[in-house]
Amino acid sequence: MHRPSPIENRLGAELAEARPDLVERYSAELPGARAAVLTRLWRALAHEPLPWVVRRVRGAHGLALRLADGRALHGPHADPFATGAYVTTVHLDSVAYDDPARLTTDLGWPHASGLAAELGHSAASLALSRAGQGAGSREWPAQDWQWEQRVVDGHPFHPNCRSRPGFSVAEQLAYGPEHRPVVPLETVPVPAGDCLLTGDWPEELRDGGRLLIPVHPWQAAHVLKGGGAEPWRAGHPLMSLRTLALPDGPHVKTALSARLTSSVRDISTYSIGAAMALSSFASDLAARTDGLLHVTRTLGAATADSPDLAAVLRESPQAYAxxxxxxxxxxxxxxxxxxxxxxxxxxxxxxxxxxxxxxxxxxxxxxxxxxxxxxxxxxxxxxxxxxxxxxxxxxxxxxxxxxxxxxxxxxxxxxxxxxxxxxxxxxxxxxxxxxxxxxxxxxxxxxxxxxxxxxxxxxxxxxxxxxxDPLPAKALTLMRLSPQLPGDQWAALPNPLTGAR
Structure with missing residues (x-):
């Protein structure tokens, strides 16, 4: 019998306060959510260049990983391109694990405790996402943003597929696209002279000599601490959570200084300065594809010289349908x-x-x-x-x-x-x-x-x-276990056509 983890219990208690009608469904979804995260973790253990794994032995009944400290991991064969939750148990020596967070903790590798916390949050949040989604429909949605809300499980290969540390249950329900909320954006006024602005900035986001920069409500509450934010317009959150579709079409990309999956979602000053040049260049280049590719145009971008207070206005992909x-x-x-x-x-x-x-x-x-x-x-x-x-x-x-x-x-x-x-x-x-x-x-x-x-x-x-050649893929778990190394790290996956490694 699985013992609920502290994070599972905490999210369950918060859910009982926020949405008691979902508690039973959340509990029922936990085993499948753990298996989904464990499957992603096992893929990483089987294929990423982890320095703590010294040998991989593929046998008739599964895969064995020999660890540098003499221990061994045992599990099923790991298809690096499979998206189903086919791993329900992994053995570390003779001990069985169905919880990816507990397995990571007991591996005891450098920075494993931090990753374990994220994995626990990922599994619990994934169960919450599945509980809130319900059965759903496979009919085609009428609005472009409705497609985004159907992606419940997040990244198909990252163990942190639904990790949202810093978000309470109430905030996940209020802001996560899979919960189908309408999110009230806010604005922060900043003197225009203190801002970097590229492209066009609409009149509704100007107030005399000030620019009104759209802000996500989570950012306003947790990072800007209120900071003079005022209500603006409501939008539908897209897959990235920090980008929202306004009812009349434009998409608003906001800064959101939280770690979602692997990255902190702020907006750099460099990206604001380069936004229009890149947009114009990409649109011209797309014209060389004989109509097979369109690139959504950046309409305007502004920052108050801070990655925590910036926004990009972008046209909706619906313009190309x-x-x-x-x-x-x-x-x-x-x-x-x-x-x-x-x-x-x-x-x-x-x-x-x-x-x-x-x-x-x-x-x-x-x-x-x-x-x-x-x-x-x-x-x-x-x-x-x-x-x-x-x-x-x-x-x-x-x-x-x-x-x-x-x-x-x-x-x-x-x-x-x-x-x-x-x-x-x-x-x-x-x-x-x-x-x-x-x-x-x-x-x-x-x-x-x-x-x-x-x-x-x-x-x-x-x-x-x-x-x-072998197929490159980001070594997402190795990157989380190596925070001292900046930039991307890579795994060489077997080429699905040749098996090359």
């Missing part, structure tokens, strides 16, 4: 009924690879994971074209751009690199090991889609590397 079409995040594809054809996934894969590799060849690596990348579907569910949003983490290669006669934008910093490995990791790790794998749901399904689509994608050296 014709009557009868639907545009939805790739992460939401698994939540709806699509044509039951073995060729659907291959056709979607062909479309995504054609666009992603075309831009990579030109000199731009998109971070095309299931949240940033959206697909436009016809009335019958056929994938027609793609929409990309949020340019903050793309990578630009001046050498590749120049080779194609394209003038690179005047940018500096981490977004600019000619390193072939960095460029390929950015695209392949997000698009193939992320969006396509999450949609396919397993290694064999992903391999079938890649094999069918590859012959219809224009050949480039990048395509050859994708089809033959």
């Amino acid at each position: 014709a009557p009868g079409e639907r545009v939805l995040p790739v992460a939401a594809l698994a939540t709806t009924s699509l044509p039951e054809s073995p060729f659907w996934m291959a056709e979607f894969t062909r479309l995504a690879l054609t666009v992603g590799l075309r831009l990579l060849d030109l000199g731009v690596a998109l971070e095309a994971h299931g949240q940033n990348l959206l697909v436009v579907l016809s009335a019958t569910g056929a994938p027609l074209r793609l929409v990309y949003r949020d340019l903050a983490d793309i990578r630009l290669s001046p050498a590749r751009l120049t080779r194609h006669g394209i003038t690179p934008p005047d940018l500096t910093g981490r977004q600019v690199t000619d390193d072939e490995t960095v460029l390929r990791r950015k695209l392949f790790g997000s698009l193939v090991a992320g969006a396509l794998a999450g949609t396919a749901g397993s290694g064999p399904a992903l391999a079938n889609a890649l094999a069918t689509a590859a012959d219809r994608v224009p050949g480039t050296p990048d395509l050859t590397a994708l089809l033959e």
Whole structure:
């Protein structure tokens, strides 16, 4: 019998105060939520370059991991592209664990206690998310933001898929998109002379010589401590939680200085300054894809010279859907009924690879994971074209751009690199090991889609590397266990077509 963890008990007690009608359902969802997080953790233990794992032995009945301290972990074979919760128990020597937080604590690796707390929060919050969602419907929503609310489980491969430390149960219910709230945004007035502003800033967000910067209510309460915030307009939270769709279409990306999954969600001053240049450049580049890709335009961006007080106004992806079409995040594809054809996934894969590799060849690596990348579907569910949003983490290669006669934008910093490995990791790790794998749901399904689509994608050296080399993916758990190392760390997953490592 599983003993409820302190975080599970705490969230349960808070839920009894906020929504007593959900307590029984929350309790019923806890075992499945633990298994979902444990499955993601086991994937990391099986495939990431963790220095505490010295050997991996694949046998007829499962996988054994030999640890540097002499202990051993035992569990099922780990498909790095599977999205189902197929791991319910892992053994550390002879002790069985069904709780990812307890397993991580007992592994005792450096920084394991912090990760264990996040995993416990992830499982409890995931149970809360599933409890609040209910059965749901697989019919197509009428509004673009409704697609976002259907992604209940969060990141398909990150053990911290629903970790929201710093959020009470009441705040998760009030702000989490899967709970379908309407969130009242606030504004903070700042003298215009103290702000960095790029693009157009609407009159409704001006007050004489001051700019009114939209603020998420969680940020106003916990970071800005009130700070003169006043009510503004209400919006529907999208998958990222900090970005909201206003009723008349524009999306508002707010600063939210909380650690969600792995990252603290503020908005850097650099990204505000680069927003319009990147938006204009990306729109021009998308025109080279023969109509297969659109990039949502940044309308305006402002910051009060602080990553904790900034906002970006962006057009809705819905602008690129014709009557009868639907545009939805790739992460939401698994939540709806699509044509039951073995060729659907291959056709979607062909479309995504054609666009992603075309831009990579030109000199731009998109971070095309299931949240940033959206697909436009016809009335019958056929994938027609793609929409990309949020340019903050793309990578630009001046050498590749120049080779194609394209003038690179005047940018500096981490977004600019000619390193072939960095460029390929950015695209392949997000698009193939992320969006396509999450949609396919397993290694064999992903391999079938890649094999069918590859012959219809224009050949480039990048395509050859994708089809033959190990597949890069962010080592998300290693990164959480190595906070002293800045930047991304990577795992080399077996190529689903060749098994290469």
